[in-house]
Amino acid sequence: MKIHMFSGSGFAWRIQLACELKGIPYETAYMQPTPENLKSASFLELSPRGRVPAIESGAYTLSESLAILAYLDAKHPDRPLFGTTPEETGRIWQKCLDFDLYVSGDFIPNLIAPIVQGRATSDADTLRNGAEIAHNELEKLDAGVNASGWMVGEGVSAADVVLYTMIEPVIRFATKPEVLPLGLDFDGFANRYPKLQAWREKVQSLPEYDVTYPTYWREVDQQHAAAS
Ligand SMILES: N[C@@H](CCC(=O)N[C@@H](CS)C(=O)NCC(=O)O)C(=O)O
Incomplete structure (x- = not known):
């Protein structure tokens, strides 16, 4: 799984921390936070509002950090981050x-x-x-x-x-x-x-x-x- 992010983005940090806590293998794809990068056609395909984080896992892509956290927790149930009750x-x-x-x-x-x-x-x-x-x-x-x-x-x-x-x-x-x-x-x-x-x-x-x-x-x- 690839996390598109820039260093220092709190929203992207959420995803990296969640992956580490849950032991999910990932790679980070760092970008410079310029409008050219964030609003490029290719990045908008991953993240329609041109914001980080966005993830790619095979053919599956997702943006919005809370949605990504929920996805990761459902996909990798060990060490649940959304509770046990x-x-x-x-x-x-x-x-x-x-x-x-x-x-x-x-x-x-x-x-x-x-x-x-x-x-x-x-x-x-x-x-x-x-x-x-x-x-x-x-x-x-x-x-x-x-x-x-x-x-x-x-x-x-x-x-x-x-x-x-x-x-x-x-x-x-x-x-x-x-x-x-x-x-x-x-x-x-x-x-x-x-x-x-x-x-x-x-x-x-x-x-x-x-x-x-x-x-x-x-x-x-x-x-x-x-x-x-
Ligand atoms: N609601 C989004 C917020 C993401 C967000 O605002 N990311 C910032 C970086 S911390 C961003 O990409 N800003 C670039 C821009 O607004 O052009 C989420 O939870 O993922």
Whole structure:
């Protein structure tokens, strides 16, 4: 199976993490996130909205990360990511859909995109607004972490995969040196959201996690470490 993606895409990270957790063999087909690539006729055949991720498995192709997660879980039932009881399945879908329908749509244009695109200072009002929305949601998510430390049930599920791969980019970008003067308080994440911080560490300590860490982020981290 081939995953079409670009490094640092949270939506694509979901698929790679799910494959690792479930032991599904895959190869990554990285592309540069340019309109020429994303909106090319050949890529639109795989992903009609020209977005990553998209997968190819033999003649079968699929886009939309939640659909891909559901497909992978049905195709490879070992280590289920959508629960082991109907109640868990419902709860996991609720968390995934709630996040994608009401939250990630705000996180990206209001918080992540202005920083990635170098508009942290010139677009500070958008960022402050994005941070307020994000903190409001993070408070609810912090209160909603299960007693097990996972989002739903006793083990890692699609809810963890979906939320983690979007929350981690928010923390990464909103704690960049050029953003800190805005006082958005993501550098205080661990104190402000202790349950989410413990959950974050739980995800990071999964043996399958490390290999999925975005290669582009790793390169940038290594360059910074070498320069300091
Ligand atoms: N709902 C889609 C969202 C995918 C998405 O927005 N991907 C971004 C990368 S993180 C993308 O490809 N953006 C390119 C564009 O919008 O042109 C999913 O869950 O797969």
